[in-house]
Amino acid sequence: MMLLLMVVIMSACGQEQTTGAGSEPSPSSESGGAEKKVIVLGTSADYAPYEFHKSINGKDTIVGFDIEIAKAIAADMGAELKIEDMDFDGLLMALSTDKVDFVISGLTPTEERKKNVDFTDIYYYAEQAVLVRADEGESIASLDNLSGKQVGVQKSSIQEGIAQDIQGAKLTSLAKIPELILELQTGRVDALILEKPVAQQYVKNQEGLVVANVKIDQAEDEGGSAIAVKKGNQDLVDQINSTLEKLKTSGDIDRFVIEANEMLGE
Incomplete structure (x- = not known):
């Protein structure tokens, strides 16, 4: 079962809630509050150009082509993206214990990992x-x-x-x-x-x-990166695969890779 956090945005507080991914909060309802889904990404942001920290306008921000893919997934779901940065060796445990909804971190879908989590289609190959x-x-x-x-x-x-x-x-x-x-x-x-x-x-x-x-x-199982989700959550796998197919067909993943490499040189 996918962990989906529900954020209540109270108009009386006069505050907007945003995430490190820069997604916009939902507008308040007439009754004074509106619910917005939040999907939580687990990543290890030390793996440029996949995911890494960069100062943008004086603010430490997690960027990279994996992060752009995550933003597209959240947008297609109509959800706000929250990023949890952690050590690589703790990512799949965080997924299994519902601390995150999905993991994108240059992760290869090995047979051993498939015993514990489910994977999407491959979205990127690297030697x-x-x-x-x-x-x-x-x-x-x-x-x-x-x-x-x-x-x-x-x-x-x-x-x-x-x-x-x-x-x-x-x-x-x-x-x-x-x-x-x-x-x-x-x-x-x-x-x-x-x-x-x-x-x-x-x-x-x-x-x-x-x-x-x-x-x-x-x-064969040592090449390519895929996105991990909790075991048995086929609905989320299908949703993410739909976004990945769209990004591949449009050439956006290639563009994300180029832009991430350019950011490293800035």
Whole structure:
């Protein structure tokens, strides 16, 4: 059952309620109050260009192409979007315990995850990449070269599973990507495994980092991002899939990706 919060907007208070997504409150009714649905998004806003923090007009704002998709979903439902930012490894638990209605966070619909939550159609595909310090770039030509090295990954991520399969690699699993970047820059880890768009953004914005020339083969369930909803909520899956199909057909998802990358460069 989808968790839907009902917000009562009292005209006597003379206040409008808005969210970090910038959606507009519903108008007050003649009786002095109006009900408006609120749908709650769970995300881990440390994964640019998918979702990240940016100061806009002096206000810390969560942005990214996943967030634009979430806004479109809320708009199609006639709901106000509320964003809950949390550690990546806590997202699916928050979904299962009704703390959020849906999760968008560059999430891959693996068979293991499907045991606990339901997924929409894939909305975006990205390759995996190995991020290293520039002076190590030429020495890492395959995943085998990471044997004996300290490899950083985000906790509970697809990349953690990839690293676990590298014979002899030693893992550092952390909740936040910026923490992993610091570990790499300070030499506490030798390489990171990230989705390629994320790795490329750090190369663009952080000196001394490069994407190694490594091809990472992926199983069928290790590619693509989808949106997670609580197990058994097929109605919400269908509603979101309808929005995703519209966004794909119109080219809006591609536009969201381009705009998110442009925001990172501003």
